[in-house]
Amino acid sequence: MMRTRMFAVGTALAAALLTGATTEASADVQQDEVVSVQNGDAAYGWASSDYLQAHPGFLEAQAKSVAAEPQSHFGCNADVCIDVQGSGLKVNMWNTTANANVGCGQVKYVRNSNQVFESPSICPPNSNPGVYYYYTNPNTTYPQNTKLCNAWTKITGYPCATVHR
Numbered sequence: 001m002m003r004t005r006m007f008a009v010g011t012a013l014a015a016a017l018l019t020g021a022t023t024e025a026s027a028d029v030q031q032d033e034v035v036s037v038q039n040g041d042a043a044y045g046w047a048s049s050d051y052l053q054a055h056p057g058f059l060e061a062q063a064k065s066v067a068a069e070p071q072s073h074f075g076c077n078a079d080v081c082i083d084v085q086g087s088g089l090k091v092n093m094w095n096t097t098a099n100a101n102v103g104c105g106q107v108k109y110v111r112n113s114n115q116v117f118e119s120p121s122i123c124p125p126n127s128n129p130g131v132y133y134y135y136t137n138p139n140t141t142y143p144q145n146t147k148l149c150n151a152w153t154k155i156t157g158y159p160c161a162t163v164h165r
Contacts, residue, residue: 032126036062044134045123052131063095063135073161078090080157088165089142095135096142096150098157101127107134110149111142 007131036045043062052058063083073084079100085093096107109117119134132152142148142163149160 008082015027035122035125041137042135044119046121046122046130046132048126049129049131059131059133061095062133075159075161076157077159078157080150080152080159082148082159082161084148084161089144090162091138091140091142091148091163093135093137094148096133098132098152098155100132100155101130102154105132105153105155107132108151112147
């Protein structure tokens, strides 16, 4: 059975959730800072720029909730970034972020020009600037020179990484 957790949380509650605390959020916590989902081997969502400034380790914590690996390739094109981690032809993590807030959006995972996955919609709870993210743990061995790319709906950028020995 796959377990899904979804949070639309304010600063205090998000910090409590990340640290594993189970205290209740106070009534004055704003509920428009973060949308976070963990679903099996994926973690995805959106966080406001203000929240990320106040909590600089938030995105790293989300990535580590999937798995921790040394960085193999990181690159950005316009507002979209890709982070592929692994060794040789094996890809352990394939992550992407997009610096924007375009309302509800989705990420596409593309392998050798063929779309292989499209995320559920990620909908920020407000119109403030922020960062969309999708982190996944494919644990897949690809053929030499496989090109992995990401695209987000309504966001400029198409970064790619090439898998090689």
